[in-house]
Amino acid sequence: MKVIKIDPHFSEKxxxxxxxxxxGYINKNDKTVGEAWLISAHINGLSYLSEENITLNDFFENNRQYFGNETYMKFPLLSKIINPSKDLSVQVHPNDEYAIQNENDLGKPESWFILECPPNSEIIYGHTAKTKNEFISLVKSNNWNKLLKTEKINKGDFIYVPPGKVHAITAGVKVFELQRSSDVTYRLYDYDRLENGKKRALQIDKSIDNVSLPDNDSYIVKKASGKTFSSNFFSVFIFKSTEHNYFEKYEDAFWVELTVIKGKGIIEGVSLQKGDSAILLGDFRKIKIIGKVEIIFYWIKK
Structure with a gap:
């Protein structure tokens, strides 16, 4: 087994x-950072191998044998930590067909694991409209309180956000996000905020093109530790060493990725601590872990 540590890219917001x-991160440049792109081969936020001056994308292209050879045209996953001091815009993401045709990028299913949040926190998750005309009417009238649904969330919850789902992370809700490797986001509403004296651009027409009508089902797992989420896009497992002695691959996958979210430990002989991310390569079934540590494992099933 190869354990490849990855250094994140930090994105200002x-x-x-x-x-x-x-x-678990040091803001070396004292900038207003919103996202750490942990394991990313996307051109808009490339991460690097910790021990080599090479981007993950270059490593992927030069070592296809570890990643299913030609199974994936480009590195398919993107993991982030999102750390907002203010509410994020209300957004909708497209599916593959729409994103490829209109943005030359993949669609953007995503998921969140709540790392920290204020008491009584809520996220925006879904909408109330039954038809396209009702949705458009509520948007045009700025009747956001009637249109947008909210969900109460707590530390340790897992939320899946499929394409077409209206959503927004709120101030102080720190999340680990796993998504397809895509940077396509359509802003539906942005609270009339100003950036450099101007309102940020909205993509209302594209949001309407992609919103699920009526609203698609919710998928929220309370206290997700020890539970596996699995989809055609990605799978996630929340691991605690106090509950498990080792991590076992629950599905066949060409490789497995991980991010340490608490404590520190030794994973197959490599020391990792809170904030570290790595890619595990090779033909293995079980991963030995020593130390008091919490880890998010994630992969794509074959």
Whole structure:
């Protein structure tokens, strides 16, 4: 087994923060960072191999034998930590067909694991409209309180956000996000915020093109530790060493990725601590873990 440590790319956002210490990162440039792109081969936020001056995308292209050879035209997963000091815009993401045709990118199913949140936190998750005309009417009248649904969330919850789902992370809700490798986001509403003196661009028509009508089903797992989420896009398992002695692959996969979210430990002889991410390569079934540590494992099933 090869354990490849990955260094993140940090992305500035108007809703970001300078405080990343609680999540295991040092904000070296003292910038307002909103996202850490942990394991990313996307051109808009490339991460690097920790021990080599090479991007993950270049490593992927030069070592296809570890990643199913030609199974994936490009590296398919993107993991992030999102750390907002303000509400994110209300968004809709497209499916593959629409994104490829209109944006030359993949669609964007995504998922969140809640790392930290204020008491009584809520996220925006879904809408109330039954028809396209009703949706358009509520958007045009700025009747957001009637249109948008909210869900109460707590630390340790898991949320799946399929394409077409209206959604927004709210201020102070720190999440680990796993998604397809895509950077296509359509803003439906942005609270009339200003950036450099101007309102940020909205993509209302594209949002309407992609929104699920009526609203698609919700998928929220409370206290998700020890449970596996599996879809055609990605699978996720929340691991605690106090509950398990080792991680076992629950599905066949060409490789497995991980992010440490608490503590520190030794994974197959490699020391990792909170904030670290790595890719596990090779033909293996079980992963030996030593130490008091919590880890998010994620992969794509064959």
């Amino acid at each position: 108007i809703w970001g923060t300078k405080n990343w210490k609680s999540l």
